Amino acid sequence: MRILMINPNTSPGITDKVVIAARGVASPGTEIAGATGRFGARYITSRAGAAIAAHAALDAYAEHQDNADAVVLACFGDPGLGALKELAAQPVVGMAEASCLLAAALGRRFAIVTGGARWQPMLEEFVASIGLADKLARVETVAPSGGDIARDPDAALALLADAAKRCATDHGADAVILGGAGLAGLAQRIAEHVPVPLVDCVAAAVKAAEALAALDPGKARAGSYSSPGATETVGLASALGRILAHE
Amino acid sequence: MRILMINPNTSPGITDKVVIAARGVASPGTEIAGATGRFGARYITSRAGAAIAAHAALDAYAEHQDNADAVVLACFGDPGLGALKELAAQPVVGMAEASCLLAAALGRRFAIVTGGARWQPMLEEFVASIGLADKLARVETVAPSGGDIARDPDAALALLADAAKRCATDHGADAVILGGAGLAGLAQRIAEHVPVPLVDCVAAAVKAAEALAALDPGKARAGSYSSPGATETVGLASALGRILAHE
Amino acid sequence: MRILMINPNTSPGITDKVVIAARGVASPGTEIAGATGRFGARYITSRAGAAIAAHAALDAYAEHQDNADAVVLACFGDPGLGALKELAAQPVVGMAEASCLLAAALGRRFAIVTGGARWQPMLEEFVASIGLADKLARVETVAPSGGDIARDPDAALALLADAAKRCATDHGADAVILGGAGLAGLAQRIAEHVPVPLVDCVAAAVKAAEALAALDPGKARAGSYSSPGATETVGLASALGRILAHE
Amino acid sequence: MRILMINPNTSPGITDKVVIAARGVASPGTEIAGATGRFGARYITSRAGAAIAAHAALDAYAEHQDNADAVVLACFGDPGLGALKELAAQPVVGMAEASCLLAAALGRRFAIVTGGARWQPMLEEFVASIGLADKLARVETVAPSGGDIARDPDAALALLADAAKRCATDHGADAVILGGAGLAGLAQRIAEHVPVPLVDCVAAAVKAAEALAALDPGKARAGSYSSPGATETVGLASALGRILAHE
Amino acid sequence: MRILMINPNTSPGITDKVVIAARGVASPGTEIAGATGRFGARYITSRAGAAIAAHAALDAYAEHQDNADAVVLACFGDPGLGALKELAAQPVVGMAEASCLLAAALGRRFAIVTGGARWQPMLEEFVASIGLADKLARVETVAPSGGDIARDPDAALALLADAAKRCATDHGADAVILGGAGLAGLAQRIAEHVPVPLVDCVAAAVKAAEALAALDPGKARAGSYSSPGATETVGLASALGRILAHE
Amino acid sequence: MRILMINPNTSPGITDKVVIAARGVASPGTEIAGATGRFGARYITSRAGAAIAAHAALDAYAEHQDNADAVVLACFGDPGLGALKELAAQPVVGMAEASCLLAAALGRRFAIVTGGARWQPMLEEFVASIGLADKLARVETVAPSGGDIARDPDAALALLADAAKRCATDHGADAVILGGAGLAGLAQRIAEHVPVPLVDCVAAAVKAAEALAALDPGKARAGSYSSPGATETVGLASALGRILAHE
Numbered sequence A, B, C, D, E, F: 001m002r003i004l005m006i007n008p009n010t011s012p013g014i015t016d017k018v019v020i021a022a023r024g025v026a027s028p029g030t031e032i033a034g035a036t037g038r039f040g041a042r043y044i045t046s047r048a049g050a051a052i053a054a055h056a057a058l059d060a061y062a063e064h065q066d067n068a069d070a071v072v073l074a075c076f077g078d079p080g081l082g083a084l085k086e087l088a089a090q091p092v093v094g095m096a097e098a099s100c101l102l103a104a105a106l107g108r109r110f111a112i113v114t115g116g117a118r119w120q121p122m123l124e125e126f127v128a129s130i131g132l133a134d135k136l137a138r139v140e141t142v143a144p145s146g147g148d149i150a151r152d153p154d155a156a157l158a159l160l161a162d163a164a165k166r167c168a169t170d171h172g173a174d175a176v177i178l179g180g181a182g183l184a185g186l187a188q189r190i191a192e193h194v195p196v197p198l199v200d201c202v203a204a205a206v207k208a209a210e211a212l213a214a215l216d217p218g219k220a221r222a223g224s225y226s227s228p229g230a231t232e233t234v235g236l237a238s239a240l241g242r243i244l245a246h247e
Helices: A012-025 A047-064 A081-087 A095-104 A119-129 A146-151 A153-171 A187-193 A201-215 A238-244 B012-025 B047-064 B081-087 B095-104 B119-129 B146-151 B153-171 B187-193 B201-215 B238-244 C012-025 C047-064 C081-087 C095-104 C119-129 C146-151 C153-171 C187-193 C201-215 C238-244 D012-025 D047-064 D081-087 D095-104 D119-129 D146-151 D153-171 D187-193 D201-215 D238-244 E012-025 E047-064 E081-087 E095-104 E119-129 E146-151 E153-171 E187-193 E201-215 E238-244 F012-025 F047-064 F081-087 F095-104 F119-129 F146-151 F153-169 F187-193 F201-215 F238-244
Strands: A002-007 A031-036 A070-073 A092-094 A110-115 A136-142 A175-178 A198-200 B002-007 B031-036 B070-073 B092-094 B110-115 B136-142 B175-178 B198-200 C002-007 C031-036 C070-073 C092-094 C110-115 C136-142 C175-178 C198-200 D002-007 D031-036 D070-073 D092-094 D110-115 D136-142 D175-178 D198-200 E002-007 E031-036 E070-073 E092-094 E110-115 E136-142 E175-178 E198-200 F002-007 F031-036 F070-073 F092-094 F110-115 F136-142 F175-178 F198-200
Touching: A002 A012, A002 A047, A002 A201, A012 A031, A012 A146, A012 A201, A031 A047, A047 A081, A047 A238, A047 F047, A047 F081, A070 A081, A070 A095, A070 A201, A081 A092, A081 F047, A092 A095, A092 A201, A095 A110, A095 A119, A095 A175, A095 A198, A095 A201, A095 B095, A095 B201, A110 A119, A110 A146, A110 A153, A119 A136, A119 F119, A136 A153, A146 A153, A153 A175, A153 A187, A175 A201, A187 A198, A198 A201, A201 B095, A201 B201, B002 B012, B002 B047, B002 B201, B012 B031, B012 B146, B012 B201, B031 B047, B047 B081, B047 B238, B047 C047, B047 C081, B070 B081, B070 B095, B070 B201, B081 B092, B081 C047, B092 B095, B092 B201, B095 B110, B095 B119, B095 B175, B095 B198, B095 B201, B110 B119, B110 B146, B110 B153, B119 B136, B119 C119, B136 B153, B146 B153, B153 B175, B153 B187, B175 B201, B187 B198, B198 B201, C002 C012, C002 C047, C002 C201, C012 C031, C012 C146, C012 C201, C031 C047, C047 C081, C047 C238, C070 C081, C070 C095, C070 C201, C081 C092, C092 C095, C092 C201, C095 C110, C095 C119, C095 C175, C095 C198, C095 C201, C095 D095, C095 D201, C110 C119, C110 C146, C110 C153, C119 C136, C136 C153, C146 C153, C153 C175, C153 C187, C175 C201, C187 C198, C198 C201, C201 D095, C201 D201, D002 D012, D002 D047, D002 D201, D012 D031, D012 D146, D012 D201, D031 D047, D047 D081, D047 D238, D047 E047, D047 E081, D070 D081, D070 D095, D070 D201, D081 D092, D081 E047, D092 D095, D092 D201, D095 D110, D095 D119, D095 D175, D095 D198, D095 D201, D110 D119, D110 D146, D110 D153, D119 D136, D119 E119, D136 D153, D146 D153, D153 D175, D153 D187, D175 D201, D187 D198, D198 D201, E002 E012, E002 E047, E002 E201, E012 E031, E012 E146, E012 E201, E031 E047, E047 E081, E047 E238, E070 E081, E070 E095, E070 E201, E081 E092, E092 E095, E092 E201, E095 E110, E095 E119, E095 E175, E095 E198, E095 E201, E095 F095, E095 F201, E110 E119, E110 E146, E110 E153, E119 E136, E136 E153, E146 E153, E153 E175, E153 E187, E175 E201, E187 E198, E198 E201, E201 F095, E201 F201, F002 F012, F002 F047, F002 F201, F012 F031, F012 F146, F012 F201, F031 F047, F047 F081, F047 F238, F070 F081, F070 F095, F070 F201, F081 F092, F092 F095, F092 F201, F095 F110, F095 F119, F095 F175, F095 F198, F095 F201, F110 F119, F110 F146, F110 F153, F119 F136, F136 F153, F146 F153, F153 F175, F153 F187, F175 F201, F187 F198, F198 F201
Parallel strands: A002 A031, A002 A070, A070 A092, A110 A136, A110 A175, A175 A198, B002 B031, B002 B070, B070 B092, B110 B136, B110 B175, B175 B198, C002 C031, C002 C070, C070 C092, C110 C136, C110 C175, C175 C198, D002 D031, D002 D070, D070 D092, D110 D136, D110 D175, D175 D198, E002 E031, E002 E070, E070 E092, E110 E136, E110 E175, E175 E198, F002 F031, F002 F070, F070 F092, F110 F136, F110 F175, F175 F198
Antiparallel strands: none
16 A cells, blocks of 8 residues: 655655654555655745645645555645545545544544644634534644754653643643644653643554555545546646646 | 454344454454443434443443453444543544544545434434534435344345435535444445445444554543543442442 | 432432422422432442443333323433433423523523532533533532532532632623532522522422423424334343333 | 513503413412503514514513513513513513423424514524524424414414424424414414424413522622613603613 | 714714714715614613614614615614614615624634623624624623713723733734724724724724615515515604504 | 736636726726736636635735735635735735625625536535635525636526525525626626525625725734745745745
């Protein structure tokens, strides 16, 4: 089984981190490939960055999708998730969506801890957009951005542990997601300080992708997640243009 | 990895079906064990039957939980799910909950097809209780009960296919869950007639249990899903009484 | 008119307190009978305890329902309420449900004060399950459990008064329910300290039962609250088994 | 105990019907008095009529409230309910609100059947305004207005029975309210044709008023249902002006 | 274009302030006329005051509606808004509704700052009644009433600025409405202290009225906002009675 | 006043139609400029097309925003609306958002009629994303796409009139929006067949832009709609890259 991890942040170093983390949790026999967005923000920290990243994710999918059995949209916040599900022939997993759905099974309400203050409203909107607003106890952000944390995780550990603990004790979260590629692998390092289950977003996404690829529920042939009709476009990279044109 | 499938219907034949179906989708190295409720309805078709089954599920857990790495509550409708999550040391997966969370990733709204008319409001209530009411397009029931379908699946195939198709075409479902132990394995037999992805509830539960056991997010040490304090009881089977008493 | 108060806590002393409190508010001509759960927790403080109590409530109903004109499920939190409504030939009133519906008429939002920290999320879930989440301002718990308060009410008075007052002043509650059999009769003792109306849960339940018995809206003959079809069971007490089997 | 029934329709004949129906269901010792609005629509069939009726209800309260132990706002739709609760020293019961809260205890969702097509959206808005939108299965209207039905109930019986039955069979209602003073007493005449419990709105209101008067939860001394501060007004009838001015 | 501003507070001085503020923001060619309620509270501070004002607004409309191209209900809280929309031949704009709809376009959630503590729950109810509860971050009130602020705006400036700032920094509001005729024109005086956009309620209402009058979407000929059928009334001022009677 | 209409469909002919329609409803003194997306679908009919269009809208804004007093995102469905609001110094109006907010003032619930079946779920999601789900009665689509209707409006008139009428009569809509640049100007041609007010989406957007530009509530200096911090990007057109980099 081959899983394509698409990182629409345009930082290959982040992609590498995600791929390594994914390989660490993948089942035997699961192959992990990575792809990096070709245009847009180095690290997404705003709605504008996310909007461009949605396009970049589709572009990267078109370029790299061959032989993939499942696709992971590997930017927590999942820019372009619905569009990618619609376009892709394979099952598509969003890193934030998969984390939320897994955390939803661990209790009544979950929280998200991530880096960068603007992600708080953006993630509240995201969780609402996937229909899980009632299960969200809290989004808590720490000051360093996800990019900062990826560069120097040790410096953020205490902040992340405090934020996660607050989610449980002050906001009633039954589980806490550590959101963002840069936070992959940190859950086990702060678990002793947090009294509720912790969810690693890369691990959650890989397991969801493996499950969907194994179960193979099939691509929709009707409804709004079926493949859109052939579409004339201008100005796109050729691979994406060809997929949209059904060429 | 060892998964305990608890069937709180008091029909060992149903348990056998569930275990066989689970083994068919389990990963290499996953061992599947089954346990059957010791009291209550042969096949649950009402709120009263479900209420008794919640107790029977806890009782079966107490009796059979040794050596399990994850527990599946293998009655679609998940009677006693919250109580079992609270009580169990291992991760607990509800067959209906796992199916809904998997289907939630396949589009905006999902539907459930099952047997027995009374399950329609009961499942609407269940889906609301896990916070997914906004994602439920429809619960559609066919006349034969889940028990009937388990005994003679062929007779129900056309009814199930029609119901699942209606969910997609008339109610806007992007995915359809076939709910109930008796419907395990039927998804692939009706898939060509249904234009949206189909979810097999046993398979969804097994994959969720495998994922949780692998990720091991940890048992809550605080909040309402942590282990309850030692509780004095009367009249319970000794294994359940001992767990509640922390003996 | 005869009202059966079913206490699914397995503490006969609590049942006695409830019956005495009920007689104190019942109309002339209303007879109050009590029944105590035969198995389960002495005092329910967890989802596991509540799940077992739902079965115990059905069992007690089957044993004691003869000649009752209405039934009160006399454990605040109402374990098994839907199942009992479905099964019973008489009108069924939940002590928590009746309190919430009465408090709902006293303003825009109500609060609940009770004993035992785990009841906070359990009661939030309960209120949501009866469709009143939007009307719930707050569930506030005090440290002593309902059982503790029943044994020594005086020790808890100041705590309860403070909690009820906070519901009004900090959380915008227009009315406050004192929830739990052990708190019956305490409303009048703290009323001067609480600036909004207080609801005594036993009194609310008795008045609701008297109203339903007098109005006699009839047992559903269709829908999911009609009597379920005859059900084969194993391992139940004979009275409950016979009701489920329509014998 | 004395209950004041305020009919803000300006038709004394309707008031008489309501009072007679109320006396038929009141407990021994309950005295029923009636008051009729002094200005506004003969029979309310629009938002404009209801808005004027809210003022008329306050005016009638001010004129007639002496010696009342509880007040019933006896126009289904409850114009001015919040204002009357705020202003009155006694417990206030809305005929529609009380019916909805009673019906809410009879199952998961209830329906309302009444006369006059414009009441459908108005009652949907009303039910939402009291926080019960999730419990409303359907508002079904018949062509004759409530006033027409009050004048000739026999002519409407078959229409009402059909509408109520449809609520149960097509819209999943577990209980059906017959809404409107003109429909008082008709529930028992159509009950055999309707497979779910029926709620008579006058009876529901009287029982709720008796319960609140007996339980006496107290008038709010804080919050938005406490008595408003002394208010200078112009142009009102003297009794209402004096109450608002705290004279 | 002629806009009629109806102030259902019975204080002509407030009407004058509103009219002057409206003229200050109206487009060239827009004529502003004012009308004052003839009965009810000098300044509305309670549900009772608002209920009477709804009637007064209809009464003032009937008296003054000739030649108006659009109508503004110029009391923040919009008493009688639905009734006036139903009754009026012209487009009707509520000052609070227009402010909320404009603020809704400025971000995800908005807040309201106004004078008088009782308006907090009343405005929460109002916002919910127009379907915008999910977009409301907060209603913050300052101690002086709207009437007080109208008389001495300077005294309230610091309080209003602090309250508006708190809405942004503590409650996540993306925009803040200054609600109440007495606060017209103050937005620009506190803008430098508030880090999010401010909405002046009179200006929002005038622009909405100009837009609706220009676009002229037409009066409903069906549904519950079409003109109600001819209605027999008693005791109303002759202009209102004639409109309701279709005379 | 200068309004920039950004059409992220890559069809200059559609932009021309929008600009002409906008000029037809603009106030004297309002100048209308148009800009067309440089990459993506000729006419957007899928989530993938919309995701690319969000980027194209930001790109067009960066290229053409000089001297604009307000910006209209002139593709019904508003791809990139939040990102554009965040990025732009001027007020930003979405054509769908403005239409929904205007229609929200015309009654309790509104409907949308547009071309192309896939827009139904996409617009339901959009309306939910702006917090107006409870006010949406229905999205009705006709078979010809918006592009088809733009090319030959006459052929679609009867279909559009029927769809709009159904929204009112079958789905309870109090107002109906004709959504899509291609439908600009058609409202008046079908108004006599539709018994509720009709909203022209271009006109609604222009009036909202004029109002916001006139009221000038100010750009957020805090919160998630303030300008994002300087962001390093790769691969973007130079104008957009410079804005994101704060150069």
